Amino acid sequence: MIRFDNVCFSYGDTPVLTDLNFSVDKGVLWLAGPNGTGKSTAIHLALGLLHPDSGTVDASGPSSAVFQEDRLCDQLTAIANVRLGLPRKATNSDILLELDQAGLSEEDAYRPVSQLSGGQRRRVVLVRALMRDSDILCLDEPYTGVDEASLGSLIDYTLARIHSRSVLLVCHDPDVAERFSPSIVRLGEL
Secondary structure: OEEEEEEEEEEOOEEEEEEEEEEEOOEEEEEEOOOOOOHHHHHHHHOOOOOOOEEEEEEOOOEEEEOOOOOOOOOOEHHHHHHOOOOOOOOHHHHHHHHHHOOOOHHHHOOEHHHOOHHHHHHHHHHHHHHOOOOEEEEEOOOOOOOHHHHHHHHHHHHHHOOOOEEEEEOOOHHHHHOOOOEEEEOOOO
């Protein structure tokens, strides 16, 4: 479960979030709004990477995330990047199967991620987050760089693996966000 109670956060003298309240338990909450309204900041607060100036954030349980930037180790293969943070019981075969289902070939799975396209790198990031045993899943613009032809199948891949997690979704494309049948919190609106 993720719960924000009267959360306020500022960067220096610039307020970003003021009295933000929401909760999500075993479902998807779409944080919608224009750039600069605190959507990514809310994700960082939920993950414990930032702390509120006031109010409380309760995000109980293990978490995984897809950030706006890939956060991959460029010299490692796709398989090795997915393995980071996974339990030892996950085999290369398990990882290869997931990468294949996300649309990455076996040949590409054994390449250093520095040799992959932006869309291929996003597949690696998604597989890594979705294979992690977590109660909380934060998706911050998860499909950046994914071509239109592959987008639908990658969304289906994600939806099939959300299970009973509490999910925070940041996505500027309402058509993509609506595929998740989310609850919505709109930031930056009076």
